[in-house]
Amino acid sequence: MFTINISPRFGDIDGLGHVNNTVLAAWFELARNPIFRIFMPELTLSHDKWPLIMAHTDYDFIDQLFFRYDVEIRSYISRIGSKSFTVYHEAWQQGRLCAKGSAVLVCYDFIKNQTVEIAQDKKNLLSKHLLPQDASKI
Amino acid sequence: MFTINISPRFGDIDGLGHVNNTVLAAWFELARNPIFRIFMPELTLSHDKWPLIMAHTDYDFIDQLFFRYDVEIRSYISRIGSKSFTVYHEAWQQGRLCAKGSAVLVCYDFIKNQTVEIAQDKKNLLSKHLLPQDASKI
C-alpha cells in the first residue's frame, strides 16, 4: 500500500460544500507518483523515457469530503497483466471511506507508438503492493 | 445529443504533449450544464435547490488529444432509472474519437440527505437525448 495525505484546497470545494468530483482525479494521480517512480525513478517526462500511458480511470463517490479535514489516499495494485496493470485508490476522511476508484496504466513506447511487455523486475516491485483479499470486499 | 466545443488550454497539455487525463473530467462536467439545467434551470447552487449528486464517473482514453485543434464533446443519456440516470460522453478531435466516459447522477434532497425519485417530466426531457442504438456499438 502507498499512502499520501492531502489537505483540501479552498477551491477544491464546490458550490454545495463538498470536494468536487474532478478533484479526485487529481488526487489519485498524485498518489500514483511512487508507482511512476517504479518505472521512471527520476520522473523524466520525455517521449524517449516515459514508459506509461493511461487507458482508463473510474471513480465511485461514496460519501461527502469536506474542507476542514485532511484526506488520506491509499493506493494498491489490484491487477498485473502482461502489458498493463491496475491501480486501486481509496480516499479516507475522518475514518470514512469517501471515494474509491481505479486506473489502468499500459506500458508504452512513445517513440514506436506501441505497447510493450511489463519487465519482470517491475512486476516484482508492483506485486509488493498488491491489494489484500479482504480489501476487495469493500 | 448535446454538443459543446472546447479549445484546449496551454496548461491542459501534460509533459508528453497530450491533454492530461484529469482534464476530461472537467470537460465532461462542463458538457453536463444543459442536463443540469433540466433539473435546475437557473443553475442555483444551494442545498435547498440543487437536486443532483454525483455517484460515479469513468473514462476510457482511446487516442491522443492535442493542443492545436478544438475538441467536440458529445453527450447522451444512456440510462434512466427511478432515482438515477447515466450520461454518456465522447470527446472528438479531427474526426477521431479520443475519449469516452460516463457519469451516474442521482436525484438527491440535500436538506433531508436522501435520494428521491426522478419526476416524470424530467424523465421525458432526458429521454429526448437518449443514446441511439447504433452509437452503443462504438
Add this chain to the structure above:
Amino acid sequence: MFTINISPRFGDIDGLGHVNNTVLAAWFELARNPIFRIFMPELTLSHDKWPLIMAHTDYDFIDQLFFRYDVEIRSYISRIGSKSFTVYHEAWQQGRLCAKGSAVLVCYDFIKNQTVEIAQDKKNLLSKHLLPQDASKI
C-alpha cells in the same frame, strides 16, 4: 481585441457560490491562444519550437462571477517591449466587469535558455490588438 466566451463549470464555483480565483488564471490563459498562434501558428509544444515563457501574472477581483451566466474574456496587448510584451485581460459577466489582470510573456529560446528579441513582424501583429487609450481608464 481578442474575445472568447466561457461557460463556467460546476466545479469552477467555490464554497461561497462564486468562481474561484484560481479559475481566472486558467480562463485568461485560454484567452491567450490567438496570441500564442501569432508566435507559433501550429501551437507546437516542444523546446525547439515554442518561443514564449511566462514571467508574471496578476489578477484583480472586482465583482462576483456566478455559475449561471457565460463570461466574456476580452484581451488586449497593453505593452510591447524589445524582448517581452504584456497582455491585459478582462472578464465580463452580464455587463459587469468582474475581474481583470495581465500577463507578461517573454520571447525565449528554450534550447539556448536565453531571452530573444521580438521579431518586427510579430510586433506588427501584436500592435493590431493594442489596448485603446480610453480602456486604460477602467
Add this chain to the structure above:
Amino acid sequence: MFTINISPRFGDIDGLGHVNNTVLAAWFELARNPIFRIFMPELTLSHDKWPLIMAHTDYDFIDQLFFRYDVEIRSYISRIGSKSFTVYHEAWQQGRLCAKGSAVLVCYDFIKNQTVEIAQDKKNLLSKHLLPQDASKI
C-alpha cells in the same frame, strides 16, 4: 512563516516540462489554509460564517519548477491594513526560489455584502507571521 511541502502532480507539468503557471495559484491558495484558520478555525464555508474575500493576486515566475522534486511554499504576512491584509508567498525547489507572489484578502460580511474591520486579536495573530525586513530585499 507558514510552510507546506507539495509534490508536483503529473498533470501539473505542461508541454514544456515545467509546472504550469496556473498551478502556482492553487499551491499558494493551499498555503493560505493556516491563515484562513486564524479567521475561521473550522474552515466553515457558508455566507454567514466565512469572513474573507479575495481582492488581488500576483505571481512572478523566476525559475523553472520540475516534476521530480518536492516544492516548499513559504508564506508570510507582508501588510496588515484596517480592513485587508497581504500574504506573500514563495515557492522553493532544490534551494532555488522559483516563484513568488502575493494575495490581498479583505475582511468581508457576505450577508451584508460589505467590508469589515479586522479584529485586533486577528491582527495580533497575523503579526506573528510578518515578513522579516531582509526577506523583502529578495
